[in-house]
Amino acid sequence: MIWTKITYRLLALITGLIAMNFIYERWFHESDLQLHSSVINKIRAVSEETKVLYLGESSNNTFRSGESDERSISTMIDSLLPKVKVSGITNEASHSGIYKTLLKNIDEDIDVVVITLNSRSFGAGWKYSSLETPLQKSMVMLQNYPPLLNRLLLSFKNYDIKSAEERSKQVLAAWSEEYLSFEGARPYSTTNSWDYHMAITGIKDSSGQRNQAKTELACHYIKSYAFELDTVNDIRIKDFDEIIRFARSKKWKVVLNLLAENTDKADLLVGSDLLAIMERNRKKIVDYFQSRNVAVVDNYYEVRDSSFIDQNWTTEHYDQFGRMTIAQNVADEIRRQFYSKH
Amino acid sequence: MLFNTIDYIIFLPVVIIGYYLIAPKYRWVLLLAASYYFYMCWKLEYIFLILISTLIDYLCGIQMSKHESKKKRRPYLILSLVSNLGILVGFKYFNFFSENIRLLFEKFDVSVDLPILEFLLPVGISFYTFQTLSYSIDVYKGKQKAERHLGIFALYVAYFPQLVAGPIERFSRLAPQLKQHHKLEYDNLANGFRLIIFGLFAKMVIADNLGLYVNQIYEQPEIYHSFSIGCGLIFYSFQIYGDFFGYSLIAIGSAKLMGVNIMDNFNTPYLSRNIAEFWQRWHISLSTWFRDYLYYPLGGNRVKVLRWIFNILIVFVISGFWHGANLTFLFWGLVFALAYIIEKGVNHFLSLPKPENSLTLARLLLSVKTFIIVTIAWVFFRSQTIETAFDMFYYLGNNNSGDYQNLPAGTIMWVVLSLFLLTDLLLFNTRFDKWIQSKSLFVRWFIYFLLIFTIIVFAGVEEFAFIYFQF
Known part of the structure; x- marks a missing residue:
């Protein structure tokens, strides 16, 4: 008797939920999308003729004011491949976890996806950034579930939700607990201790005075690049693996665009220890994805210090020459691999 | 979790x-x-x-x-x-x-x-x-x-x-x-789920949405118009009510699914005629704890007037301190203690008759007075420091010109708040599971679907931990 009652009520509930999903989709879904996941507009803006889709973060469309060519990297690639329509989706502070969800919302019949691969995004400072919670939140409504279920997941906060304080603790834990390897003994063994060491010793100018601005920037370079990439367990790598699997299931070709880092400045401010770690991480990334038959455009050392827009911070924001270098390399790779007849 | x-x-x-x-x-x-x-x-x-x-x-x-x-x-x-x-x-x-x-x-x-x-x-x-x-x-x-x-x-x-x-x-x-x-009994399951759904509504739809506006007001009271600040203070009264009442209902409902009856913690507190009644209807498990283990052992009200005043002060101040290690909570307790003592004194000296325990116009008018006192007390409860609390009152009284901003509370917010007020009137001296049991099948299921839909679609999306978790 009780089971019959429960069964009838469960059936009524399921029927009600289906009806609610219809009502929600018809009258409420779009406004929720605009409110919580406005990135959907960028996906919708991708033209139907698109054959190459470029996914990037702010590196794609940041330019120096007064430049004669303010085009984004993806627009430059489009002009370099005149017979193929290239479109770009730019979402600030994105990484593989975000690209994964964005790609699952692409309906267009595309051939190639170019995904920005930012080596800094593998570091703790980015992985546990306070931007991560709003980014993850903005992806919930874009999952491939019925709209009402997506809204339920958003209402019940079913995403990686952490306060800025919790994120900061994660970063500090990674910086103080993950060990760095050097050739020979060093007075530091973790990002934290290296940062501390740099802050204490400082960078001196020609007159022997401590240059506080340079010292702070050097510390920032250490915190951005001093990490040992673990290709087995890293969440970003796992997300990229999922992207590759998904792209292959859709018969898309994947090109990973490894962005240039300011190695000139890293060398100048911190020196060979940091460059060695950066090189080790670059090699791990390239080897890992090439071993999985994914095309990697290695731009790591391709842009010189003068082409980096932000001289007082670590970013991958390039001037028009830097952007063109990246665009040219990506376009060449796409042409060589997939459109050789063009 | x-x-x-x-x-x-x-x-x-x-x-x-x-x-x-x-x-x-x-x-x-x-x-x-x-x-x-x-x-x-x-x-x-x-x-x-x-x-x-x-x-x-x-x-x-x-x-x-x-x-x-x-x-x-x-x-x-x-x-x-x-x-x-x-x-x-x-x-x-x-x-x-x-x-x-x-x-x-x-x-x-x-x-x-x-x-x-x-x-x-x-x-x-x-x-x-x-x-x-x-x-x-x-x-x-x-x-x-x-x-x-x-x-x-x-x-x-x-x-x-x-x-x-x-x-x-x-x-x-x-x-x-x-x-x-x-x-396994059907009634326990049904009532348990009813309470959980209504609790989620109170927490996720009412409290979490109001919380957004309350945070804005408390972060920068100086930029808002007095009317908006007043709304913000009232919103907090309902935020904390929705939050804690909602939590308690989910707790009671969860236990009910196992056949376990946990005591009620709320009974339409904002419909109380006075502060004494408010504390019989708000956080009942804590107020009865203080009554049994502190107030009665101190002598309760079977002592001389001065000693009784002392007992009341002690109970409310310790109750405030129980909530948190901050002077704001002590002030919160003091506001309640003073209001309690003054109300008792006025009733005694004017020999006012005890109003009926039903939902009359007299009760509603008295409950507005109680609500205002409680809302004033909540300002101390919500503020991080005593100075912030007094600032709130200052801006409430002084930001009257047109230079100040209005709180951008949307229509949906007012609709759900009105709905919540209505439910409070309907649930006077009863509990949601009991109340809904008396309705026809059609009305019952209409309300279930309305609540479920509202929880999913109109729940606040910013994270607000249950306020009482910090205690």
Whole structure:
């Protein structure tokens, strides 16, 4: 008797939920999308003729004011491949976890996806950034579930939700607990201790005075690049693996665009220890994805210090020459691999 | 683990199914394991505090039961009080005392370097500490037999539906139910789910949406118009009500699914005629705790007037301090104490008749007065510092010109708030599960679907932890 009652009520509930999903989709879904996941507009803006889709973060469309060519990297690639329509989706502070969800919302019949691969995004400072919670939140409504279920997941906060304080603790834990390897003994063994060491010793100018601005920037370079990439367990790598699997299931070709880092400045401010770690991480990334038959455009050392827009911070924001270098390399790779007849 | 998460939506049915599948005599094992898991999801290591508290009170209870005379029981009661309150003071009040002692010495130009402990306050510590204390005191007084089954006692302390924010249950009510062999009954399931759904509505739709506006007002009161500040203060009254009432309903509903009846914690408090009645309707489990274990032992109202005033002040100030180690909570307690004393005095001197206990116009008018007093008190409760609280009142009185901003509360907000006010009127002196039982099948299911749809579609999307978790 009780089971019959429960069964009838469960059936009524399921029927009600289906009806609610219809009502929600018809009258409420779009406004929720605009409110919580406005990135959907960028996906919708991708033209139907698109054959190459470029996914990037702010590196794609940041330019120096007064430049004669303010085009984004993806627009430059489009002009370099005149017979193929290239479109770009730019979402600030994105990484593989975000690209994964964005790609699952692409309906267009595309051939190639170019995904920005930012080596800094593998570091703790980015992985546990306070931007991560709003980014993850903005992806919930874009999952491939019925709209009402997506809204339920958003209402019940079913995403990686952490306060800025919790994120900061994660970063500090990674910086103080993950060990760095050097050739020979060093007075530091973790990002934290290296940062501390740099802050204490400082960078001196020609007159022997401590240059506080340079010292702070050097510390920032250490915190951005001093990490040992673990290709087995890293969440970003796992997300990229999922992207590759998904792209292959859709018969898309994947090109990973490894962005240039300011190695000139890293060398100048911190020196060979940091460059060695950066090189080790670059090699791990390239080897890992090439071993999985994914095309990697290695731009790591391709842009010189003068082409980096932000001289007082670590970013991958390039001037028009830097952007063109990246665009040219990506376009060449796409042409060589997939459109050789063009 | 929070009640308003997918984790709990999965956790609860798994526990309930397991509960009815396994043999009744082993259910305590499942519930204890589930309760510890529930707590450890928040912070693993703090489970040891619950274990220590449980073991000490269990052993003290056993030892007290071996002696007839109170004199011989007393050392064990003291041990229980000192250890429980020691943990509570250590974790919750140490920094408060440390900082205030330092400031006090600073006034006399004496520098005292007292340590500041940097750890998270264990969630629910004030609740389970009070729950175990009530057991020890009852055993000491001979009102309660000591529990010999360690598992059942541990479950009483850690029972997950009410572990982190109450209701603070007495052993004599909860433990027998935990031992009872409950059968799967449709009414328990139905009422449990009804309470959970209404609780989620109160928390996620009412409290979390209001919280957004309240935060804006409290962050920058100086830029808002007096009217908006007034709305913000009223919104907070409903935010904290929706938040805690919602939490309590989910707790009661979750236990109900297992056939366990937890005491009600709220009974339409904003429809109270006076402050005394408000405290019979708001956080009932805490106010009855203070009544039984502090107010009555102090003499209650069967003492001279001055002593009675002293008793009231003590109870409210300690109640304020129970909520948090901050002067704002002491002020909050004082506001209630003064309002309580003044109201009692006025009623006594004017020999006012006691209004009827029904929903009359007189009650509604009186409840507006009570609501205003309570809303003033909540300003101290919500503010981070005393200065912020007084600033709120200052801006409320002075930001009258057109230069100030209006609070951008949307239509949906006003609609759901009105709906909540209406439900409060409908639920006067009754509980949602009882009220809805009396409705026809069609009306019942219409309300269920309306609530479910509202929870999913109109829930606030910013994270607001349950306010009382911090206590």
